[in-house]
Amino acid sequence: MQFFKTILMALALIVSGLSNPVFAGDKDPLFIALSSDATRRVGHVLHFAELQRAKGHSLTIWLNESGILLASRKYADKHANHQAALAELMSKGATVLICHYCMQQFDVEASDLLPGFKIGSPELIGNALFKDDTKTLSW
Numbered sequence: 001m002q003f004f005k006t007i008l009m010a011l012a013l014i015v016s017g018l019s020n021p022v023f024a025g026d027k028d029p030l031f032i033a034l035s036s037d038a039t040r041r042v043g044h045v046l047h048f049a050e051l052q053r054a055k056g057h058s059l060t061i062w063l064n065e066s067g068i069l070l071a072s073r074k075y076a077d078k079h080a081n082h083q084a085a086l087a088e089l090m091s092k093g094a095t096v097l098i099c100h101y102c103m104q105q106f107d108v109e110a111s112d113l114l115p116g117f118k119i120g121s122p123e124l125i126g127n128a129l130f131k132d133d134t135k136t137l138s139w
Contacts (some may be wrong), residue, residue: 031136032062053092062096
């Protein structure tokens with residue numbers, strides 16, 4: 001039994017050495033899917049996003065599920081700080097896309113969106129998500 005464990009461990013080490021590690025390039029685009037409006041999670045992701053943007057990574061944030069509430073005037077009282085942080089990111093070149101389907105599910109109209117937020121489409125989301133060398137995170 002010990003012999004088989006040793007063989008399996010050796011094979012695992014050999015195979016792991018054959019794979020190519022994935023590293024982010026200095027300026028690789030970053031695509032973040034944010035599916036929450038929970039205060040701490042949102043604060044964390046927006047802080048992380050700004051740090052990466054400041055390092056030179058182009059940034060796309062896709063708000064989906066309850067994350068779309070961050071873009072709505074209806075929720076300005078609850079999300080004022082996050083909305084200001086998103087506006088600041090957009091003013092520095094970030095793109096923030098909103099899930100159209102989620103808007104319907106959460107009863108958010110296009111007229112409810114704050115300036116700068118874009119309603120996503122398969123083309124907009126796909127172009128950002130599948131751009132060469134893009135790294136993705138889901139939050």
